[in-house]
Amino acid sequence: MIRLLAILTLFAFLPTDATAVDPDDLLADPKLEARARDVGRHLRCLVCQNQSIDDSDAQLARDLRVLVRERIVAGDSNQKVIDYVVSRYGDFVLLQPPFKAKTYVLWFGPAAFLVLGGLVAFMFYRRRGDGATQAAAPLTDAERRKLAEIMKSDDA
Amino acid sequence: MRLPLAAFLVIGGYLAVGLTLDPHKLPSMLQGEPVPPFDLPPIKGRGDKGFASTDLVGQVSLVNVFASWCVACRVEHPFLMKIKENGWVPVHGIDWREKTPDTGPAWLKRFGDPYTLIGDDPRSKAAIAFGVTGAPETFVVDHVGVIRYKHVGPISAEVWEKTLQPLIEHLRKAPAS
Known part of the structure; x- marks a missing residue:
């Protein structure tokens, strides 16, 4: 019973939305923040290369997260923000290639x-x-005769 | 059977070439593009006005992204000093992501200051606009403010002689395009 409880307690600490986003950088408006997350998920961190900028602890990734948020607050669409970053770093910055x-x-x-x-x-x-x-080719008459002879001599 | 061998050679060939490529060396999106607009404040203790994109019009120059935390910048630093001593080309600096306003100036004081103009970029404003992924990176900018080349990594005598110097000569001769 105690073991079960302990296991259940562990589940309570499961990370639900683990990102490297600094709490100070979060946008107050949850709608805009959700958009910033959506953009961040699609952008590659140029330092670690196989993480998104949301997942990466690299300084450059953090500056990119801040830039994404600044542009969203300034009224850019998600696509416009992504297009800007691509215009600087190329298609490689997109985690899903175009x-x-x-x-x-x-x-x-x-x-x-x-x-x-x-x-x-x-x-x-x-x-x-x-x-x-x-299927094997049928025997010719000559072969059949020879076979019969062999069988006969075998019997003898 | 000849087909598997041919397929192996083709795929193997591609992968072999792939192994020699450095994924950190991205082609610059900005080659042939005007310098992105930026206006950086000066670093502490230099007493100048900082460094802005408008400063780059008029002559061929280098824009060098450096930082006091950057080990490879130490490697190229003596060569930048040599460029300055010989007056080969003006080198402007973007002091990138210093932890405090003092670390950059202290580094330059200790090793020497090879830069004509320096801008402070603690939040990667200019660095992102330039598509910088690491330091050092150096951009060759022509006299109308168009980026002609990006060099990733330290500038060595070899890089200078084989790539940068010929390109700078060429750009100086070329009429405004």
Whole structure:
């Protein structure tokens, strides 16, 4: 019973919305703050590169979070804020790469490899299947006679 | 079978090239673009007016992002001093993200001040506008205020001789574009 209680207590401390956002930087308006979070989730921290700016403790990430909030308060749309950061740092700053000619390999690559792999597997199994199930050619008369002779001599 | 070997070589080739690329070296979005507008206050104890984007019109110059906490900036610092002593090109500094207003000036006092103008950028205002991801980074700006090149990492004699110096010569000769 005590163990169960202890486990349940641990659950109470589960992080629900863990980000590196400094409480001082939070916007008072929850609607604007939610938008800032949405923007922050999509922007890569340029220092740690595999974290979003919301998740990163890097100084530059913090300055970017502040910049996102300043622009949102100033009346920019989410897309406008993201576009500004992309104009400074390039598409790489987006955690989800944009869908355009330059990134087709990225988007279609996995599907193309699946199709390619399927094709190779299909060819491989079909060839092997051909060899295994092909009926043997019927014996010629000469072969049949020879076989009969062998069987006879075996009996003897 | 020839197909798997060919596929291996193609994919392996791509990955091999990928391994040689440094993900921290991003192409500058600003190459060929005018310097982003900025107006930074001066750092403590220098007695000048700071550093603004409008200061960059009129001659070819370098904009160097540095900081006292930046180890690689120590590495390139003697070369920046050499540029200043020889009067090769004006180097302006963006003092990026100092912890206190005193750390930047103290660093320059200790090692020497190679900069023509310096702006204080404790909140990455100019740094983000320039698309800076780390220090040091150096931008070559032409005489009309257009960014022509970004160098990531310390400036060495080799970088200067092979890249920056020829580019600066070229920009000085070129008519306003």
